[in-house]
Amino acid sequence: MKKILLFALIFVILIGGIFIYIKATPPLATRTVFNSEDNKTVVVALGNKGFGELKVTGVKVNNNADPNVLKMQVSNALEGFKGTIDEKSEARENIEFKNIQDVSIPKGTVPENVLRKQGERKATVDDTIYGLTVNHHEEIHNIHIKYRYFGILFNETINLD
Numbered sequence: 001m002k003k004i005l006l007f008a009l010i011f012v013i014l015i016g017g018i019f020i021y022i023k024a025t026p027p028l029a030t031r032t033v034f035n036s037e038d039n040k041t042v043v044v045a046l047g048n049k050g051f052g053e054l055k056v057t058g059v060k061v062n063n064n065a066d067p068n069v070l071k072m073q074v075s076n077a078l079e080g081f082k083g084t085i086d087e088k089s090e091a092r093e094n095i096e097f098k099n100i101q102d103v104s105i106p107k108g109t110v111p112e113n114v115l116r117k118q119g120e121r122k123a124t125v126d127d128t129i130y131g132l133t134v135n136h137h138e139e140i141h142n143i144h145i146k147y148r149y150f151g152i153l154f155n156e157t158i159n160l161d
Contacts, residue, residue, distance in 0.1 A: 019152070027054055027149050028156050031111040033131060034083040035160065039139040043073065043081050044132045044158060045111035050149055053104040057153070058146040061136045069135035071097040077127035097133070105130050 027050025034043040048054050061067050073081050075095040082095055109130060134143055143158045 022050075022150060022152055025050075026154050026156065027051075027107075028145065028147055028154065029110045030145075030156065030158055032158065032160065033081055033111075036083070039141075039160065040137070041083070041133070041135045042140050042143065042160065043083060044134070044143065045081070046072075046105055046130045046132055046145075047110040048105045048107050049110045050107055052150055053106055054147050054149040055104045056100045056132070056145060056147045059100065059132065059134060060144040061134060061140050062138065062142060064144065065136065065138075067134045067136045067140075069133070070100060071133045072100050072103045073131035073133055074098055074103060075129050075131065077129055081129070081131040082133075100132070103130065 027048050029047035029049050031045040031047075032042065033045045034041075036042070046056070056072070059067060059070050073095050075081060079094050106128075109128065111129065132143075132145070134140060141159070141161050143160070145156045145158070147154050147156070
């Protein structure tokens with residue numbers, strides 16, 4: 001009986017330690033890539049520095065308002081991102097605009113690492129990058145991103161001022 005209790009205690013401590021570690025080191029990496037002149041359209045590069053996939057579950061702007069347009073750009077390091085919400089723009093033909101619910105960001109996609117790779121070697125189409133495109137009818141001051149990682153809900157706020 002003592003062995004079972006000891007095993008249960010060690011298991012609970014281990015799970016608690018893993019939970020605390022995950023909460024203390026959030027995996028989402030962000031970098032603002034584009035702001036329109038009127039700050040009503042913003043593109044934020046998203047990446048994952050964790051051990052598993054993360055999924056963006058919701059985005060709000062300013063004082064928790066819903067943005068007018070919210071899309072995830074999935075591209076490669078050669079193409080980059082579009083600085084527009086116009087999906088039909090001919091500026092970049094190989095960029096996919098997807099709903100945020102349809103995209104999971106895999107591990108190892110930190111925006112700074114992809115940019116560093118571009119400097120060290122020639123970027124390839126295999127260097128997938130993810131950009132959150134947000135458009136609002138007012139100037140955007142901050143973006144609140146909710147995401148799920150290993151079943152745990154996280155919140156990240158990006159201040160643009």
